[in-house]
Amino acid sequence: MHQDKNVERRTVLKAAGASLAVAGLGATATACGGGSGSGDGTVTIRYAWWGAEDRAERIKKTIALFEKKYPKIKVKTDFQVYPDFWKKFNTQASGGNPPDVFQNAIGFLRKYDAKNVLLDLNAQVEAGNLSLDGFRAGLEKFGEVDGKLLGVPVGSNSMALVIDKPVYTKSGVKPEQGWTWDDFDAAMKKIRDKAGRAGDSGMYGVMYLYDLYLRQNGKAFFTEDGLGFTEADLKEWWTKAEKGIKQGIYADPKKVAQTKPKSAVAAELAAGEFTWDNFTVRYTSEGKSEYGLAPIPTTDGKKTGQYLGSLMLSASKRTQHPKEVAQFINFMVHEPEVAKIMGYDRGVPATQAQYDAFKPTDPVNKAIAEYEESLVAAGVLEPITPHPNGADICEAGFMRIAEELALGKRSVDDAVKQFFTESKTALGS
Amino acid sequence: MGTAVTHAPAMEDLTQDSEPRHRPAKSPRPAALKRRGRRETLAGYLFMSPWIAGFLLLTAGPMVASLYFAFTDYNLFDAPQWIGLDNFSEMFADPRWQNSVKVTLWYVAVGTPIKLIAALGVALLLAQKRRGQAFYRAAFYAPSLIGASVSIAIVWKAIFSDDAVVDRTQKLFGIDVGGWTGDPDLIIYSLVALTVWQFGAPMVIFLAGLKQVPRELYEAAEVDGAGTFRRFWNITLPMISPVLFFNVLLETIHSFQIFSSAYIVGGGAGGNACGPADGSMVYTCYLYVQGFENSRMGLASAMAWVLLVAVALVTAVLFWSQKRWVHYEEGA
Numbered sequence: 001m002h003q004d005k006n007v008e009r010r011t012v013l014k015a016a017g018a019s020l021a022v023a024g025l026g027a028t029a030t031a032c033g034g035g036s037g038s039g040d041g042t043v044t045i046r047y048a049w050w051g052a053e054d055r056a057e058r059i060k061k062t063i064a065l066f067e068k069k070y071p072k073i074k075v076k077t078d079f080q081v082y083p084d085f086w087k088k089f090n091t092q093a094s095g096g097n098p099p100d101v102f103q104n105a106i107g108f109l110r111k112y113d114a115k116n117v118l119l120d121l122n123a124q125v126e127a128g129n130l131s132l133d134g135f136r137a138g139l140e141k142f143g144e145v146d147g148k149l150l151g152v153p154v155g156s157n158s159m160a161l162v163i164d165k166p167v168y169t170k171s172g173v174k175p176e177q178g179w180t181w182d183d184f185d186a187a188m189k190k191i192r193d194k195a196g197r198a199g200d201s202g203m204y205g206v207m208y209l210y211d212l213y214l215r216q217n218g219k220a221f222f223t224e225d226g227l228g229f230t231e232a233d234l235k236e237w238w239t240k241a242e243k244g245i246k247q248g249i250y251a252d253p254k255k256v257a258q259t260k261p262k263s264a265v266a267a268e269l270a271a272g273e274f275t276w277d278n279f280t281v282r283y284t285s286e287g288k289s290e291y292g293l294a295p296i297p298t299t300d301g302k303k304t305g306q307y308l309g310s311l312m313l314s315a316s317k318r319t320q321h322p323k324e325v326a327q328f329i330n331f332m333v334h335e336p337e338v339a340k341i342m343g344y345d346r347g348v349p350a351t352q353a354q355y356d357a358f359k360p361t362d363p364v365n366k367a368i369a370e371y372e373e374s375l376v377a378a379g380v381l382e383p384i385t386p387h388p389n390g391a392d393i394c395e396a397g398f399m400r401i402a403e404e405l406a407l408g409k410r411s412v413d414d415a416v417k418q419f420f421t422e423s424k425t426a427l428g429s
Numbered sequence: 430m431g432t433a434v435t436h437a438p439a440m441e442d443l444t445q446d447s448e449p450r451h452r453p454a455k456s457p458r459p460a461a462l463k464r465r466g467r468r469e470t471l472a473g474y475l476f477m478s479p480w481i482a483g484f485l486l487l488t489a490g491p492m493v494a495s496l497y498f499a500f501t502d503y504n505l506f507d508a509p510q511w512i513g514l515d516n517f518s519e520m521f522a523d524p525r526w527q528n529s530v531k532v533t534l535w536y537v538a539v540g541t542p543i544k545l546i547a548a549l550g551v552a553l554l555l556a557q558k559r560r561g562q563a564f565y566r567a568a569f570y571a572p573s574l575i576g577a578s579v580s581i582a583i584v585w586k587a588i589f590s591d592d593a594v595v596d597r598t599q600k601l602f603g604i605d606v607g608g609w610t611g612d613p614d615l616i617i618y619s620l621v622a623l624t625v626w627q628f629g630a631p632m633v634i635f636l637a638g639l640k641q642v643p644r645e646l647y648e649a650a651e652v653d654g655a656g657t658f659r660r661f662w663n664i665t666l667p668m669i670s671p672v673l674f675f676n677v678l679l680e681t682i683h684s685f686q687i688f689s690s691a692y693i694v695g696g697g698a699g700g701n702a703c704g705p706a707d708g709s710m711v712y713t714c715y716l717y718v719q720g721f722e723n724s725r726m727g728l729a730s731a732m733a734w735v736l737l738v739a740v741a742l743v744t745a746v747l748f749w750s751q752k753r754w755v756h757y758e759e760g761a
Contacts, residue, residue: 087721094505115506257705258591258611393723404706407613418524426723 043321044074045328049103050085055345062338066331073324086392093117096318101325103346104151104314106142110389112314113145119315120148124326131330137376139350142384143312151312152329155347158306158375159208160277161294164287167195167271168294175294177378181213184297188249191271198251201264201273204241205402207395208309209274211385212296213237215305220385226427227394228385231416238405238412245406253406262286276309277368278347284364291364293371306375307384311346348372393426498730505726516731526732528707529715532617536711537684540621545676548628552635553661566636573629582623582693586610589619589694610694613708620709623690631676638672639665670755678747685740688713712736 049059056079063075078099080088086108092098098117112118121143124130130152132140143151161175168175171194173187188199203209211221220228244250251270259267263279266287272294273279283291296304313332315325332338336357339349344365349355360366375381397419405415474481499516501509520526555566575581588594591608599606609615646664655663666673691711695704703714710718713736720729 090505090721090724115504117506254612255607257613258607260611260705396722400707407706409613409706 040072042072042074043324044076045101045319045321045324046076046078046099047101047328048078048080048085048089048099050080050082051103051345052081055079058342058345061341062332062335065335065337065341066328069331070324070327073321073328075328093316098316098318100319100321101313101315101328103154104143104312106151106309106312106384107387107391107395109143109145109150109314110387111392113148113150114389117317118148118150119317119319119322119325120150121152121315121326121329122147122149124322125149127323127326129323129326129330131334134334134351134353136348136350136352136355137308137381139308139310142308142310143314151314152333153310153312153350154333155342155344155350156308156310156372157276157278157347158308158372158381159212159274159296160371161272161274161296162265162277162280162283163272163292163294164265164268164270165290165292167191167197167289168292171195171271175297177295177374177380178301179295179297180301181297181299185249188244189247192247192249195271197268198270199249199272200244201251201270202253202256202402202406203250203274204238204244204406205399206274207398208276209296210237210398212305213299215382215385216299216303222385222388222391222394224386225388227420227423231420234416234419235412238402238415241402241406242412250406253403257403257407265291276347277371278344280364280368281344293367295374302380304380305382306380307382309347309384310350344368388427390423390426390428394423397422397426495730495733498727499734500731501727502725503727503730504724506724509727512727516728517735520728520731520735525707525710526715529710529712532707532710533685533687533712536617536620536687537681540624541677541680541684543621544625544628545631545673545680547625548631548676549635549673551628552632552639553665555632556636556639566633570629570633573627576623576627576629577689579689579693582690585619585623585690586694589616589622611705613704613706616695616704616708619694620687620691620711623694624684624687631680634672634676635669638669642668667756668758671757674747674751674755678744681743681747682740685736685743686713687711688717692717 047063049055051059056077059079060077063077067073067075079085085103089098089102093112093115104112109118121130125132132149132152135153137156139153139156142153143149163175168191171187171191173190175184175187191197191199207221214220214229214233219233222228241250245253251264255267255269256264259269263273263283263286264270265273266283266289268287268289274296277293280291280293296306298304313329315322315329319325333351334353336353339354339358342349343358344360348369349358360369401410401415401419401422404410405412410418498509500511500513502512502515503509551569555562555569589609590596591611593608596608606612606615609619642665646668647660650660650664688711691703691709691714695709695714703710703718712732716729716732716736719725719732
């Protein structure tokens with residue numbers, strides 16, 4: 001009996017070994033099939049972006065169009081929400097396996113260029129696979145870093161003051177191009193007193209607004225390799241914040257934190273918020289009121305310090321198919337049909353052809369178009385602030401530390417010191 | 430498991446075929462026995478090989494690597510640069526790191542005792558002979574089966590966020606503090622509540638311990654006129670102290686390692702990695718932020734080793750302390 005068992009065990013072993021071998025073979029076979037090229041010349045490229053379900057739906061439709069025009073290129077897609085996107089991308093890129101083409105923003109260009117992840121698309125422009133003609137407002141230069149073309153803009157946004165229109169009207173506040181910070185402060189008090197609501201959701205933590213304020217005063221948030229302002233500058237900015245919270249002209253920071261991810265404006269905690277102009281779309285779907293766009297206050301009555309920001313498409317340096325990737329980007333930025341599908345989802349389209357192809361009919365998107373046109377007409381747009389390697393970490397730190405200050409967890413001095421310490425580490429200076 | 434089932438018929442065939450060939454003519458001699466022993470050892474290792482490979486490749490290897498990274502500046506992309514103890518000195522001087530230590534210690538010191546007291550209390554109730562005890566035991570145990578999962582953390586966040594169940598209920602009682610998960614001071618309580626809710630695992634261990642206490646002791650104490658509390662304090666507690674020690678040890682170590690619940694309940698909204706104003710930024714969360722958000726794997730590795738040493742020290746202290754309060758039955 002005992003021996004029988006042993007024999008059985010040995011045969012079991014053999015069987016197990018055999019199945020392991022089969023499994024191993026199977027694995028090899030699938031590994032071979034995993035390559036992106038195949039016999040008939042069809043190539044597969046991977047495309048990743050951040051955004052919500054709505055954006056994914058639109059993008060899938062544009063990809064279907066692309067695959068119809070380029071039947072030999074297949075596009076595999078992947079998307080996450082913004083913070084998760086960069087975690088996944090970072091992991092993939094460090095493992096040498098980033099997507100071939102992906103959504104990008106200016107804050108990440110130098111970061112991933114320093115890490116040798118981004119493909120210089122200039123070669124593809126020269127080869128005729130990617131055209132830089134027909135971009136609006138010099139946008140084709142936005143993805144350029146040290147002469148390398150690291151990203152191609154798909155759309156443009158600018159900072160704006162998104163407001164709850166009925167509350168502004170009720171308080172008798174009419175923001176106009178060229179209004180000053182003193183006008184703005186007076187308006188905030190008026191809104192607090194007449195509408196019983198805080199005028200602003202927490203401008204002190206919005207890095208891109210502070211950048212505009214600094215630019216109005218001849219500085220900027222970043223230089224090419226560091227911060228463009230001093231501890232004294234930030235101390236002034238955040239001292240004003242502390243005072244504003246106490247006076248009730250900025251929304252109760254605790255309530256704002258608790259209501260997240262819903263925005264403070266949509267939650268009726270504040271009458272306005274400084275953010276990118278296309279956020280009105282989001283607020284309209286979140287809140288009950290009617291939302292509009294107001295100009296950025298100025299220091300001297302003229303200069304807003306504004307510039308166009310933009311989402312871009314970048315390619316991976318490790319892609320096996322640079323030509324196909326360039327054709328893909330080219331299609332996505334120039335094809336008019338794509339603009340009809342995407343609308344203003346990623347900002348106002350970057351090329352004139354796409355801009356002309358989509359004319360919004362709903363009031364929210366119409367207002368965005370009008371706002372961007374008004375900026376061009378007012379002549380306030382200037383070149384964008386450089387974003388050094390580590391800019392993304394500085395922005396996150398700025399927002400977090402400002403919130404800690406607002407919540408009373410830090411004094412102004414402590415907050416300023418903490419921000420400068422963290423930024424120094426992030427910017428490697 | 431699946432493979433074994435699929436191959437079962439084939440195995441039977443093989444067994445029948447090969448049986449006559451492999452059956453030795455005589456009873457095996459010592460040399461043959463030895464050979465077979467060696468072969469069996471080999472077979473044993475072969476069967477263990479998936480686990481051994483996993484351990485070496487997925488646990489031991491990365492641990493050795495992280496020990497090396499702890500002394501380097503490593504951003505995942507460039508080759509690690511040896512910087513000696515810089516990671517450690519930076520860590521100790523970092524106010525965010527200090528805050529994460531504070532939050533974690535608070536969580537361990539508050540959450541673990543409450544959880545164990547709840548577990549012991551319910552175990553005492555469930556140890557009594559009543560109808561339907563099996564059902565109650567299962568019901569109380571259930572949360573600890575699912576409690577550590579990501580989905581429960583998401584549900585927890587939904588329960589404790591603004592204008593959700595907890596917020597509305599407390600408003601009924603006139604308490605207007607808003608959602609806990611968005612409040613830097615309250616969020617940690619929602620995490621404590623989550624861990625306490627999972628008291629089922631230590632409860633089952635307590636139950637087993639309670640069953641081991643000889644009834645004669647209680648009977649003798651009752652004859653001597655000892656009340657309920659007296660019996661609990663002088664008989665139950667000393668008798669289950671080994672089990673209590675085991676639970677304290679396990680739960681303490683476990684609490685130090687809290688990550689997914691803190692990351693999910695506190696994460697998501699507006700760039701906060703772990704709670705507003707770092708309110709639930711426990712140690713492992715900050716480790717994650719440094720490693721994966723700030724791409725500072727060297728620093729993150731150093732943090733991981735500091736945590737390991739700290740937990741080892743706490744464990745050593747607990748072991749040292751058991752001389753004073755844990756009673757092992759003589760000859761048991």
